[in-house]
Amino acid sequence: xxxxxxxxxxxxxxxxxxxxxxxxxxxxxxxxxxxxxxxxxxxxxxxxxxxxxxxxxxxxxxxxxxxxxxxxxxxxxxxxxxxxxxxxxxxxxxxxxxxxxxxxxxxxxxxxxxxxxxxxxxxxxxxxxxxxxxxxxxxxxxxxxxxxxxxxxxxxxxxxxxxxxxxxxxxxxxxxxxxxxxxxxxxxxxxxxxxxxxxxxxxxxxxxxxxxxxxxxxxxxxxxxxxxxxxxxxxxxxxxxxxxxxxxxxxxxxxxxxxxxxxxxxxxxxxxxxxxxxxxxxxxxxxxx
Numbered sequence: 001x002x003x004x005x006x007x008x009x010x011x012x013x014x015x016x017x018x019x020x021x022x023x024x025x026x027x028x029x030x031x032x033x034x035x036x037x038x039x040x041x042x043x044x045x046x047x048x049x050x051x052x053x054x055x056x057x058x059x060x061x062x063x064x065x066x067x068x069x070x071x072x073x074x075x076x077x078x079x080x081x082x083x084x085x086x087x088x089x090x091x092x093x094x095x096x097x098x099x100x101x102x103x104x105x106x107x108x109x110x111x112x113x114x115x116x117x118x119x120x121x122x123x124x125x126x127x128x129x130x131x132x133x134x135x136x137x138x139x140x141x142x143x144x145x146x147x148x149x150x151x152x153x154x155x156x157x158x159x160x161x162x163x164x165x166x167x168x169x170x171x172x173x174x175x176x177x178x179x180x181x182x183x184x185x186x187x188x189x190x191x192x193x194x195x196x197x198x199x200x201x202x203x204x205x206x207x208x209x210x211x212x213x214x215x216x217x218x219x220x221x222x223x224x225x226x227x228x229x230x231x232x233x234x235x236x237x238x239x240x241x242x243x244x245x246x247x248x249x250x251x252x253x254x255x256x257x258x259x260x261x262x263x264x265x266x267x268x269x270x271x272x273x274x275x276x277x278x279x280x281x282x283x284x285x286x287x288x289x
Contacts, residue, residue: 002102002124003034003081003083003084003085003107003108004035004036004084004085004248005032005034005035005037005084005085005086005087005100005102005103005104005247006036006037006038006039006081006083006088006093006286007025007028007029007038007039007086007087007089007091008039008077008078008081008086008088008089009021009022009025009038009040009091009093010043010071010091010092011040011041011042011043011049011086011091012043012044012068012070012089012091013045013047013049014045014047014049014051015045015047015218017089017091017216018049018053018061018091018223019047019140020094021091021092021093021094021095021198021277022057022060022091023057024094024096024097025038025089025094025095026059026060026220027097028096028098028099028100028173029100031098031100032099032100032101033101033102034100036100036102037061037064037083038057038060038061039040039060039061039062040060040061040062040091041063041065041074041077042064042065043065043068043073044068045241047085048138048163049202050062050064052142057109063077065077069182070185070187071107071118071165071180071191072179072180072181072182072190073277074088074179074180075085075178075180076281078174078175078179081171082117084144084170084171085102085103085104085107085168085170085171086169086171087167087168087169087195088166088167088168088169089163089213090215092215092216092217093213093214093215094213094214095118095212095213096121096211096212096213098147098210098211099118099211099213100211101168102208102210102211103116103118103167103168103208104116104168104209106206107168107169110204112203112204113170113203113204114195114203114204114205115161115163115164115167115168115169115170115171115195115203115205115206116163116167116205116207116208116211117132117133117164117166117167117168117206117208118166118208118209118212118213119131119155119156119208119210119211119212119213120146120169120208120213120214120215121212121213121214121215122184122214123214123215123216123217124214128151128155129146129156129215130145130146130151130215131146131151131152131155131157131207132146132154132160132161132162132207133145133146133162133164133207134146134162135162135192135196137280139261139262140242140257140258140259140262141242142192142242144163144192146161147162149204154278155209157209158206158210159206159207159209160204160207161167161205161206161265162192162195162198162205162206163191163192163194163195164195165191166213170203170210171221172201173198174194175188177194177197180193180194181244181285183240184237184240186228186233186242187223189234189235189238189240189241190237192241193241193244193245196245197245201254228273230276231277232272232276232280233277234271234273234277235276235277235278235281236276236277236278236280236284237277237281238277238281239277239278239281239282240281240284240285243281243285261273274288
């Protein structure tokens with residue numbers, strides 16, 4: 001069985017990022033044994049992103065989203081694709097020349113594969129940034145990290161992972177699950193939510209260290225949102241993630257018991273972002289009830 005792939009790079013105001021990242025993606029697509037094409041999915045940029053792509057890489061498809069839905073723009077675009085595997089990347093990621101084929105192998109071996117995530121290095125390539133992701137509940141709140149204690153020792157160990165915001169996804173399974181949930185817009189936890197739904201549906205999520213990418217880390221996100229906004233958004237989406245995905249009686253009781261300690265901890269540290277996030281989550285969740 002053979003597969004085809006499409007790399008889809010989500011872009012917003014990436015005129016300064018694309019020259020640092022897109023050439024490596026195009027080179028990787030050309031080098032892959034897997035037939036691979038590249039698309040830049042643009043979230044209504046007003047800079048010179050489109051001109052750069054057309055002038056330097058005319059073979060790369062440049063598609064404008066109907067509206068800027070951040071990662072949720074993938075939902076509509078993947079419906080138009082024919083390739084069975086979508087390699088989803090941000091515009092602040094450059095890739096290793098041989099990154100595509102190792103991602104594809106799991107889809108050929110395992111029909112239940114939903115995600116194959118790469119090894120993530122710092123943009124300069126000097127440090128491991130992320131390997132397989134781990135998840136557990138801590139004090140009634142989710143702890144999700146690819147930089148857990150000792151993660152460096154697992155950098156070259158293939159295996160399962162909990163979630164990833166980028167990597168290779170089964171297009172049909174992604175769409176079957178409804179893609180990214182808009183309640184988490186403009187971002188944070190939408191990837192964990194999607195991957196948790198995939199795992200609960202019986203699909204498998206893999207980590208493949210032979211595939212390497214180099215990540216700047218929220219380059220576009222940090223331009224648009226202050227540190228306080230990002231922190232309050234993280235708290236808001238943490239609550240939304242828990243309230244959406246852990247609804248049984250035991251989970252609800254667990255949350256109630258731990259809410260007061262979290263409130264006291266936040267008061268003691270002057271964490272205004274915690275309260276702002278909690279209130280925003282409460283308002284949003286009531287609007288959906």
